[in-house]
Amino acid sequence: MNGLAGRGQERFAPRSKLRYGKGRAARALFLLATFVGILTLVVLLVDVLTQGVPHLSWNFVNSFSSRFAERAGIKAALFGSLWVLVLTAVISFPLGVATAIWLEEYAPRSWVTKTIQMNIANLAAVPSIVYGILGLAVFVRWFEMGQSVIAGALTLTLLILPVMIIAGQEAIRSVPNSIRLASYALGATRWQTVRRQVLPMAMPGILTGTILALSRAVGETAPLIMIGAVAYVPFVPDGPFDQFTVLPIQIFTWISRPQPEFHDIAAAGIIVLLVVLLSFNLIAILLRNRFAKRS
């Protein structure tokens, strides 16, 4: 690089040393920045684990909340979360898949389709608390469902639908077109093609998207606070019209207490929440592998 001798050197000075030096410094800076996020993640997990692990016990998982930190447990929230989760899954999965199929396989190329598509992209970026406001006004007040599991599940369904639809569309789009054409060539109708060719091939992607969306629903706090899932709930919900609370809200109410003991059990609650979320991601991976083998 320094070999450019002669007359040109006065006019063209590559200053290689300086420029490569800058390059090395910048590289180090970029690497450092990349590790800021990861380092924070590690510190956060260590912080939660050191505070929470001493308070984890079977009693903690199997008791209801209490005014006394040492007796408080997370049972009601755990079961509440499971109830909401199952209901949300049952309602959102068919809706999400139907919309994804319609948009990818049925929708005409028109402004209606474009508007719907645009609308879904926008909905995905609406703050979650706004869904809570919608749930409060429509499900809790208008349909008079009260502060029930079903109202929570419907609110979360609307919240995660855009994410599920977008994931589903991507999965359906990744099915090669030759498969569809072959199916039509054999005389299959559109629905037969979708049902027997496209859906089975797209299923791993759809399921992964669904489970990731559901894991978002499990951790969602603000919209459920809006619909009133904050009350002290010393029981496990029996049906979709019972009052309930969920893990993140239970954690939130503990954090909001001024006493440090409650912060410790909040950390223990966070560990339970993280375990639930982790097992979700594990199920997603297992399901995907199973389906991938079959098709």
Added chain:
Amino acid sequence: MADRDRKGREDAADAGGAALPASGPDHPQHSLRAPRRRQVQESLIGGVLFLGSAVSVLTTIGIVGVLIYESVAFFRAVSPFEFLTGTRWAPLFVPQSFGVLPLLTGSLLVAAGAAIVALPIGLASAIYLSEYAKPRVRNVIKPALEVLAGIRTVVYGFFALTFVTPILQGIWPETQIFNALSASLVVGVMIIPVVASLSEDSMNAVPTALREAAYALGATKLEVAIRTVLPAALSGIVASFILAISRAIGETMIVAIAAGATPNLTLNPFESVQTMTAYIVQVSMGEVSFGTVEYQTIFAVGLTLFALTLLMNIASIFVLRRFREVYE
């Protein structure tokens, strides 16, 4: 190309569905036309699927309708002028006051702090991942960033209150227990993955030929990254910035936990502030009866929040479309 594929697919579907001519006179009983029952079934299924899609449209209509309907009731009691220019927000105390500015500045203060943290760090991570990192390093760092994105906000709130705030109080003793700084630092960490992954996507989309041309002119790696790749990917980067800030404004739990609940018209990050989202949470946790002005504040503040984030989302889509550099 995709359009042509799709066209072919639709023609084929129509043929399979109905339009094939019936076979010749030799085999009158073997019609290739789908049976009538199946044709009815087909259009029924199409209709059902369409109804499913209508839910997302209804959701939007529901959100806008509910927010506007209740806000109109609110603005009958409180003049929009007072709402938008008042500097004191105290709907739950006597004397009541409905100036939204303290909540708005609270949200913007937190979002600005978060942006100061997340935009440079996220962009630097994106440059590192897209231009420098070897595949093996990427395969470790990208999933780690995804985990960071998967951490729930209530967990971040806990971290802000019990870990970050004590450290800040150690450095600046005047820091209040609930303060804007702690919340905005942690919101910043939360939105790093948004900036990093979207920016990286758009930098990856810059064709290699452009980089090679810059190298051929004698540029160093840094110069290629900053002067060639960055400008070419600018629309995606700006869009990711806007989207991340919009996410920070809409963020609820971190600020509800760590920033406090005192509407405070201040730019001092060491003080407690209340954001629009934290206010909505506060009201809905208390006992506010249905139909009162206090109840309607939720919707007026919600409408403000929704309008603000919607504008930003539309702006990010616009930037992406309008300023995208298209190669090939």
